[in-house]
Amino acid sequence: MSEKYNPQAIEKKWQKVWDDEKAFHAENDYTKPKMYNLVEFPYPSGQGLHVGHPRPYTAMDIVSRKRRMQGYNVLFPMGWDAFGLPTENYAIKNHIHPKIVTHNNVRHFKQQLKSIGYSFDWDREINTSDPEYYHWTQWIFLKLFKAGLAYKTEMPINWCTGCKVGLANEEVVGGKCERCGSPVIRKMQSQWMLKITAYADKLIDGLDDVDYIERVKTQQKNWIGRSHGAEVDFQIKDHDERLTVYTTRPDTLFGVTYMVLSPEHPYIEQFKDEIKNYDEIAAYREEAAHKSDFERTELAKEKTGVCIDGLTAIDPVNGAEIPIWVSDYVLMSYGTGAIMAVPAHDERDWEFAKKFGLPIIEVIKGGNVQEAAFTDVATGTLVNSGFLTGKSVEEAKKEIIHYLEEKHLGRPKTNYKLRDWVFSRQRYWGEPIPIVKCPKCGYVPVPEDQLPLELPEVESYMPTDTGESPLAAMTDWVNTTCPCCGGPAKRETDTMPQWAGSSWYYIRYTDPHYDKGIASPEAMKYWLPVDWYNGGMEHTTLHLLYSRFWHRFLYDQGYVPCPEPYQKRTSHGMILGANGEKMSKSRGNVVNPDDIVREYGADTLRTYEMFIGAFDMAAPWKEEGVKGCRRFLDRVWKLQDIVVPGDSYSPALETQIHQTIRKVSNDYENMKYNTAIAALMSLQNEFTKAGKITRADYRVFLILLNPVAPHITEELWSIMNYGGRLYQTTWPEYDEEKTKEKEVEIAVQVNGKVRGKITVPADISKDDAIAAAKEAVSSRLTGTIVKEIYVPGRLVNIVQKNG
RNA sequence: GCAGAUGUGGCGGAAUUGGCAUACGCGCAUGAUUCAGGUUCAUGUCCAUAUUACUUGGGUGCGGGUUCAAGUCCCGCCAUCUGCACCA
Numbered sequence: 034m035s036e037k038y039n040p041q042a043i044e045k046k047w048q049k050v051w052d053d054e055k056a057f058h059a060e061n062d063y064t065k066p067k068m069y070n071l072v073e074f075p076y077p078s079g080q081g082l083h084v085g086h087p088r089p090y091t092a093m094d095i096v097s098r099k100r101r102m103q104g105y106n107v108l109f110p111m112g113w114d115a116f117g118l119p120t121e122n123y124a125i126k127n128h129i130h131p132k133i134v135t136h137n138n139v140r141h142f143k144q145q146l147k148s149i150g151y152s153f154d155w156d157r158e159i160n161t162s163d164p165e166y167y168h169w170t171q172w173i174f175l176k177l178f179k180a181g182l183a184y185k186t187e188m189p190i191n192w193c194t195g196c197k198v199g200l201a202n203e204e205v206v207g208g209k210c211e212r213c214g215s216p217v218i219r220k221m222q223s224q225w226m227l228k229i230t231a232y233a234d235k236l237i238d239g240l241d242d243v244d245y246i247e248r249v250k251t252q253q254k255n256w257i258g259r260s261h262g263a264e265v266d267f268q269i270k271d272h273d274e275r276l277t278v279y280t281t282r283p284d285t286l287f288g289v290t291y292m293v294l295s296p297e298h299p300y301i302e303q304f305k306d307e308i309k310n311y312d313e314i315a316a317y318r319e320e321a322a323h324k325s326d327f328e329r330t331e332l333a334k335e336k337t338g339v340c341i342d343g344l345t346a347i348d349p350v351n352g353a354e355i356p357i358w359v360s361d362y363v364l365m366s367y368g369t370g371a372i373m374a375v376p377a378h379d380e381r382d383w384e385f386a387k388k389f390g391l392p393i394i395e396v397i398k399g400g401n402v403q404e405a406a407f408t409d410v411a412t413g414t415l416v417n418s419g420f421l422t423g424k425s426v427e428e429a430k431k432e433i434i435h436y437l438e439e440k441h442l443g444r445p446k447t448n449y450k451l452r453d454w455v456f457s458r459q460r461y462w463g464e465p466i467p468i469v470k471c472p473k474c475g476y477v478p479v480p481e482d483q484l485p486l487e488l489p490e491v492e493s494y495m496p497t498d499t500g501e502s503p504l505a506a507m508t509d510w511v512n513t514t515c516p517c518c519g520g521p522a523k524r525e526t527d528t529m530p531q532w533a534g535s536s537w538y539y540i541r542y543t544d545p546h547y548d549k550g551i552a553s554p555e556a557m558k559y560w561l562p563v564d565w566y567n568g569g570m571e572h573t574t575l576h577l578l579y580s581r582f583w584h585r586f587l588y589d590q591g592y593v594p595c596p597e598p599y600q601k602r603t604s605h606g607m608i609l610g611a612n613g614e615k616m617s618k619s620r621g622n623v624v625n626p627d628d629i630v631r632e633y634g635a636d637t638l639r640t641y642e643m644f645i646g647a648f649d650m651a652a653p654w655k656e657e658g659v660k661g662c663r664r665f666l667d668r669v670w671k672l673q674d675i676v677v678p679g680d681s682y683s684p685a686l687e688t689q690i691h692q693t694i695r696k697v698s699n700d701y702e703n704m705k706y707n708t709a710i711a712a713l714m715s716l717q718n719e720f721t722k723a724g725k726i727t728r729a730d731y732r733v734f735l736i737l738l739n740p741v742a743p744h745i746t747e748e749l750w751s752i753m754n755y756g757g758r759l760y761q762t763t764w765p766e767y768d769e770e771k772t773k774e775k776e777v778e779i780a781v782q783v784n785g786k787v788r789g790k791i792t793v794p795a796d797i798s799k800d801d802a803i804a805a806a807k808e809a810v811s812s813r814l815t816g817t818i819v820k821e822i823y824v825p826g827r828l829v830n831i832v833q834k835n836g
Numbered sequence: 837g838c839a840g841a842u843g844u845g846g847c848g849g850a851a852u853u854g855g856c857a858u859a860c861g862c863g864c865a866u867g868a869u870u871c872a873g874g875u876u877c878a879u880g881u882c883c884a885u886a887u888u889a890c891u892u893g894g895g896u897g898c899g900g901g902u903u904c905a906a907g908u909c910c911c912g913c914c915a916u917c918u919g920c921a922c923c924a
Contacts, residue, residue: 711860
């Protein structure tokens with residue numbers, strides 16, 4: 034009789050063996066077939082790992098372990114996205130240097146990850162807050178700057194009127210500061226920006242050449258939001274100036290009944306003296322400044338606005354005089370900050386027109402525009418539209434743009450919803466932006482041989498009263514000389530956002546200690562692109578897009594060998610709390626993986642995380658389910674007591690074993706871990722029921738289970754004396770012929786309802802199958818048979834008509 | 837509001853992409869083992885209905901439709917979840 038399964042002892046033992054043997058070291062042997070598997074590196078927060086982290090990590094660990102056994106040189110690295118706001122806030126509160134906080138958190142995370150037995154190559158560990166790492170983050174920024182893709186502009190930020198600091202959106206709760214409760218307003222601040230919009234087309238088109246799950250592609254495309262439309266110029270009455278708007282529907286130009294300016298539109302100041310109700314408009318603008326873009330568009334149901342008294346626009350096609358309004362549903366950040374409103378054919382315009390009693394003119398036939406906006410582009414025909422009347426929407430678009438171009442009243446224009454990337458943070462715990470501000474030379478890059486520009490030690494991590502970074506108080510550090518003219522100058526005190534370090538980390542893993550560049554050309558040529566990158570859906574539009582942007586830029590500059598960083602992208606679902614809600618400290622439903630490892634073992638944790646449900650869907654954590662997985666592993670452990678000699682599979686189970694090898698091999702690659710485990714459970718049930726298992730059966734079973742539960746299988750491998758290490762074994766093959774059943778049970782339906790079942794040879798002919806089926810349900814065949822359907826291996830359906 | 841997804845037993849979820857709905861696991865019930873509890877093992881478990889039978893009917897969020905056949909395809913609703921650019 035075997036000893037009791039004791040995961041705590043077994044797991045520690047094998048983790049040490051793997052470490053000592055450098056079992057999962059990615060070799061720099063560039064002649065082998067490679068596979069680069071990547072998971073999103075964690076932000077080492079003070080809370081430690083929660084059970085959401087192991088889901089993607091275990092999934093990719095399974096693929097990595099399997100591929101190693103199939104002969105691949107696998108790179109499966111791990112590191113730390115270590116700069117960030119919560120660490121800084123913790124440091125401010127507790128007066129501890131963020132470096133120390135980060136160090137402690139990383140130590141804790143690493144110990145947790147090690148206890149789960151991941152096959153990471155720890156020799157390639159990186160940390161974005163390490164100067165040796167951010168040296169190259171800063172270097173990339175300088176390249177962007179020199180290419181004209183980094184620039185400074187005035188941007189509104191969230192400003193806490195109490196703390197007098199800039200706040201992250203997340204720190205603003207209901208328009209108030211999360212910490213002190215004071216109102217938050219939008220304040221203009223000079224910010225570094227990266228011109229990601231210059232790469233909008235490349236980022237869309239690049240998606241054609243990569244293997245991303247469809248919803249990631251769709252979401253990125255929608256986020257970039259490319260639309261083809263036109264800019265139209267409206268003359269302002271009695272002035273030389275024209276008001277330019279962007280529209281995707283120039284065909285509806287005859288239906289314009291008013292214009293709307295964003296409250297921040299420069300014309301409001303420019304025409305201040307002409308506007309009779311300027312005070313009212315200024316008050317409205319003040320009010321809008323308290324709302325975020327999100328709130329402004331969300332409050333769509335209660336539209337607000339003020340009509341400008343004193344300015345009128347002229348319709349370029351029919352000369353009609355059109356009133357100009359100001360409303361916050363128009364955003365300065367999209368298009369030109371002004372729109373032409375066509376209430377008959379746009380929902381937001383329609384609601385606004387209804388509320389303020391503005392006219393609604395139908396220009397496309399098909400709906401009842403007094404009841405609702407008619408927005409169907411496909412079927413509509415133009416009416417009330419002068420020379421466009423009678424044309425389809427498509428034709429009218431072309432014609433009107435042609436007309437506007439000819440008269441110099443407009444032009445075709447492609448627009449993007451994507452906005453440039455705000456790259457400045459007025460914070461301490463981030464990469465210093467390596468720029469010097471010289472009164473003579475302007476913004477001057479720090480020479481590359483002076484990188485890394487290290488973060489100086491400061492006394493307080495609190496931003497200054499003026500909203501500048503804490504670095505601004507470090508006069509020794511701030512005051513410097515201009516690298517260009519040698520005169521006195523000041524350093525930039527803003528730091529980079531956390532996204533910076535994570536935008537290129539996958540490059541650094543290929544050669545983490547290289548000191549002449551981001552990584553050696555040989556390492557990049559061999560390892561890049563990442564073959565498979567798995568991460569959360571929540572990173573689709575920000576991190577994933579930002580890193581694709583940086584990579585594409587580096588490619589255009591000749592620094593990386595391929596245009597796209599990630600060949601394949603998949604996404605995991607969230608692990609929710611037992612109550613079906615997102616896990617969070619405030620909801621009190623967080624589960625710590627340490628507790629699961631301690632009570633049930635890492636292999637049970639891994640198995641449950643994979644068995645919990647479809648990998649790409651959210652699933653609630655249930656401790657009862659964990660127990661079921663532990664029971665499964667207990668049964669696997671006990672199989673050792675019923676092993677019988679035998680170099681081949683049990684004849685009775687041979688078909689099922691070959692089927693299981695096929696299913697598990699395919700399911701691991703297709704991220705269907707739950708059904709792979711279900712198939713292994715079924716096989717284990719068969720072994721237990723049979724009361725015996727041959728050495729060959731057990732051997733292949735252990736290999737198949739190994740990627741999911743590496744410790745217990747390695748231990749059993751050793752107990753069974755199969756020789757060597759399981760992790761060094763070759764992945765099993767299956768024989769397609771041997772997966773085929775000799776006999777199959779098929780359903781017999783009469784008029785689509787199952788009325789019986791028959792067992793027939795798998796290769797039975799259609800006629801024989803139908804004949805056998807008819808016999809099985811003969812008592813029910815009372816009418817005239819009108820149709821007979823045979824689906825091989827599935828069913829026979831006999832359709833009859835009575836009477 | 838915009839964008840992306842999801843909805844199947846008491847619960848987590850399967851279903852080869854139009855072919856026997858509910859695999860696998862949990863829970864529960866009954867029995868065995870045990871002084872007992874736990875563990876372990878065996879059997880059963882979609883709902884209703886009938887039965888000393890292998891009965892009959894219903895059933896994949898709701899309402900329609902296509903088809904010999906629909907969880908799967910089409911049209912229209914409803915509900916829930918995720919993201920929205922300074923959390924990462």
